Amino acid sequence: MEQVRSTSSPPLVSRTTGIDAPPFAAAFDALPSPRTTWNAPDDALVLGSGAAATLTASGTDRFADVRAAAANLFDSGDVHAGTEAARPRLFGGFAFHEGGCEGEPWEPFPEARFVLPRVQITFADNGTWLTINATGPDASVTAVEDRLASEVDRFSGLSGISDSADRSDRPPRPGITASRRTTTREAWRESVEAAVGRIRNGDLRKVVLAQALEAGLAADFPRAATLERLAEKYPDCHRYYFEPDDGGSAFFGATPERLVALRGRTVETDALAGTTGRGETPAEDEWLARELLDDDKNVHEHELVADTVRDQLEPFAASISAGERRVRRLATVQHLHTPITAELSDDRHVLELVEALHPTPAVGGLPPDRALETIHETEPFDRGWYAAPVGWIDAAGNGAFAVAIRSAVASRRRATLFAGVGLVADSDPDREWDEVQLKYRPILDELEDDD
Numbered sequence: 001m002e003q004v005r006s007t008s009s010p011p012l013v014s015r016t017t018g019i020d021a022p023p024f025a026a027a028f029d030a031l032p033s034p035r036t037t038w039n040a041p042d043d044a045l046v047l048g049s050g051a052a053a054t055l056t057a058s059g060t061d062r063f064a065d066v067r068a069a070a071a072n073l074f075d076s077g078d079v080h081a082g083t084e085a086a087r088p089r090l091f092g093g094f095a096f097h098e099g100g101c102e103g104e105p106w107e108p109f110p111e112a113r114f115v116l117p118r119v120q121i122t123f124a125d126n127g128t129w130l131t132i133n134a135t136g137p138d139a140s141v142t143a144v145e146d147r148l149a150s151e152v153d154r155f156s157g158l159s160g161i162s163d164s165a166d167r168s169d170r171p172p173r174p175g176i177t178a179s180r181r182t183t184t185r186e187a188w189r190e191s192v193e194a195a196v197g198r199i200r201n202g203d204l205r206k207v208v209l210a211q212a213l214e215a216g217l218a219a220d221f222p223r224a225a226t227l228e229r230l231a232e233k234y235p236d237c238h239r240y241y242f243e244p245d246d247g248g249s250a251f252f253g254a255t256p257e258r259l260v261a262l263r264g265r266t267v268e269t270d271a272l273a274g275t276t277g278r279g280e281t282p283a284e285d286e287w288l289a290r291e292l293l294d295d296d297k298n299v300h301e302h303e304l305v306a307d308t309v310r311d312q313l314e315p316f317a318a319s320i321s322a323g324e325r326r327v328r329r330l331a332t333v334q335h336l337h338t339p340i341t342a343e344l345s346d347d348r349h350v351l352e353l354v355e356a357l358h359p360t361p362a363v364g365g366l367p368p369d370r371a372l373e374t375i376h377e378t379e380p381f382d383r384g385w386y387a388a389p390v391g392w393i394d395a396a397g398n399g400a401f402a403v404a405i406r407s408a409v410a411s412r413r414r415a416t417l418f419a420g421v422g423l424v425a426d427s428d429p430d431r432e433w434d435e436v437q438l439k440y441r442p443i444l445d446e447l448e449d450d451d
């Protein structure tokens with residue numbers, strides 16, 4: 001069932017130059033599909049367009065296959081990046097389940113897909129950089145340098161356009177005409193009770209069940225404006241946006257959960273599980289946070305994740321250390337969070353760690369196989385890339401991946417949102433239902449009318 005496809009073969013030519021920062025939305029709108037954005041709290045904002053190379057894979061070996069195809073691509077690079085942030089990187093992700101991405105809205109999304117953008121703008125601390133990447137027989141240094149010069153002209157022409165980030169001419173939120181849940185309240189109650197029954201009889205320890213919400217949009221989905229608003233509201237989250245080849249839709253979100261970041265032999269990851277709402281006042285926020293830290297059910301749900309992440313890293317690590325469990329406060333919810341770092345005993349590719357960690361019990365469950373089976377049997381929709389790893393890899397095997405929650409697939413007039421909850425022995429269906437609704441908020445707030 002394996003298959004790796006690279007739309008073009010090496011050599012890779014990459015050239016970068018500094019430019020005046022164009023307004024994000026104007027640059028986004030000027031660039032052709034497929035577009036990608038990656039915007040992590042500790043990284044430059046990257047806006048990519050087109051594909052100098054596309055790597056896709058499927059089946060059990062999809063992580064290893066992407067790694068091999070990436071090594072082949074990066075092997076013969078003629079790269080002048082000028083700055084580390086603009087070095088060639090492949091951006092993409094995986095489906096949650098092996099064999100995932102069947103039917104609407106996932107059809108255009110492969111089970112694994114990584115793109116080396118043809119044109120890339122990198123908004124870094126040390127300046128804004130324009131990069132042209134090319135691969136295959138057409139990739140000549142002269143052609144790439146000519147293209148870079150013409151793109152510089154295009155983007156300097158955009159500098160005069162007002163920046164919608166601080167302008168009232170930014171398109172408003174589209175509004176929702178009608179929405180449909182994949183799961184009725186009754187069906188939810190039954191599924192949660194069945195899962196809790198399996199946990200109580202020892203068949204399972206934890207399982208994460210999700211729902212989807214389909215919404216019709218009253219106006220065209222404002223892609224760039226939505227990304228700008230998410231960046232303003234969730235500066236501490238990883239914001240991601242991936243268009244499939246046809247550009248007809250996009251999978252995007254703002255997630256608080258890092259799956260893994262690898263730089264050299266240093267690994268950073270998060271255990272994030274256990275949820276409560278936000279208060280109306282700072283005092284109420286504090287009270288809710290305290291209650292979360294002291295709540296046995298949430299602490300148990302969280303510790304299953306923290307312990308599993310540590311166990312999964314163990315075979316790779318010379319040392320692992322976990323920070324103190326604390327509360328991570330976001331615009332719409334609060335979570336229990338344990339930061340985990342490790343030093344590897346050998347050089348590894350970030351995709352080896354992604355494969356070992358996905359899915360953590362924050363989005364899958366324990367034991368993993370039985371939890372995945374339960375998810376498959378229970379959820380009446382395909383998760384696609386929801387709750388799966390999204391991120392980037394570079395030539396050195398470094399990379400950063402986030403867990404693609406707080407997310408949706410949107411086309412021009414339609415969006416499908418996803419949200420899930422971790423279930424343990426004393427989970428209550430109604431409270432878990434409410435928690436799902438809270439987790440839709442980051443995306444739903446950007447689709448509903450302003451008033």
Ligand SMILES: C=C(O[C@@H]1C=C(C(=O)O)C=C[C@H]1O)C(=O)O
Pocket residue numbers: 208210257272273274275335362363387405406418419420421422423439
């Ligand atoms: C599955 C989701 O979130 C995950 C589940 C959590 C929980 O059950 O408390 C908390 C954070 C995430 O790890 C989601 O947002 O869809």
